[in-house]
Structure formats: structure tokens, C-alpha cells
Amino acid sequence: MVGNRGRDTKPELALRSAVHALGLRYRVGARLPGMRRTADLLFERAKVAVFVDGCFWHGCATHCRVPSTNREYWLAKTMQNGARDKDTDTKLRAAGWTVVRVWEHEDTGEAALSVATAVATRSRLQSLSP
Numbered sequence: 571m572v573g574n575r576g577r578d579t580k581p582e583l584a585l586r587s588a589v590h591a592l593g594l595r596y597r598v599g600a601r602l603p604g605m606r607r608t609a610d611l612l613f614e615r616a617k618v619a620v621f622v623d624g625c626f627w628h629g630c631a632t633h634c635r636v637p638s639t640n641r642e643y644w645l646a647k648t649m650q651n652g653a654r655d656k657d658t659d660t661k662l663r664a665a666g667w668t669v670v671r672v673w674e675h676e677d678t679g680e681a682a683l684s685v686a687t688a689v690a691t692r693s694r695l696q697s698l699s700p
């Protein structure tokens with residue numbers, strides 16, 4: 571579980587290829603505007619940022635089991651990650667972005683569809699504005 575951090579995790583790759591199969595094109599691991607953080611999938615024109623959250627690192631209510639060794643450390647760590655996620659979402663939304671978060675345990679097909687819906691919604695809104 572500990573080695574599951576970082577880029578190109580399995581659930582990330584699965585989502586990327588599912589979204590790609592729907593005909594959508596995006597940037598991978600792109601830096602977020604004004605932040606020293608990256609999105610897993612970034613749709614710049616539509617202003618949609620997608621994050622695939624690992625159940626352990628991001629404290630999924632169903633799957634996150636904090637190890638009993640160094641419990642305090644891991645608890646602090648997952649809480650820190652959660653707080654950072656919230657902060658990222660708040661900043662992005664304030665800058666007019668749509669944020670889509672997907673748990674690694676979620677069904678890839680469904681997750682890809684919600685990403686596609688978010689992108690389509692944003693694109694439609696943009697084409698309506700002058």
C-alpha cells in the first residue's frame with residue numbers, strides 16, 4: 571500500500587485509458603494554475619481538473635486502515651492529505667475550475683463517464699458565453 575503513491579498508479583492508468591476511449595484528450599500530471607500541485611488529468615480548455623485519490627493516502631472511509639505501528643504518524647499523514655485535497659478544491663473552484671475526484675475503488679467506467687459529463691457541461695457553457 572505504501573508503495574502505491576505517486577504517478578501512474580493502476581487506477582489512474584485505468585481511468586486515463588477509459589476517458590481516452592470516450593474521445594477526450596487531456597494533459598497528464600499537469601501543474602495546476604498558481605499552485606505547486608498537479609492534477610492527474612487536466613482539461614485546460616474546459617477547466618476541469620481530475621484527481622484519482624488512493625484509498626489509503628486520502629483516507630477513504632471504506633478502505634483506509636491506518637497501520638497500528640506508528641499509528642499517530644499515519645493518522646496525521648492521511649489527515650494532512652485530506653486537508654490539502656480540500657484546500658486544492660477550494661482554490662480551484664474559486665478560480666472557476668470544476669473539480670472531479672475519483673476514489674481508486676470506484677468503477678472505472680462510471681468514473682470516466684462522470685469526467686466526460688463534467689467536461690461536456692463546461693464546454694457547453696463556454697460555447698454559450700459570448
Ligand SMILES: [Zn+2]
Nearest residue numbers: 625630633675
Ligand atoms: Zn476506498
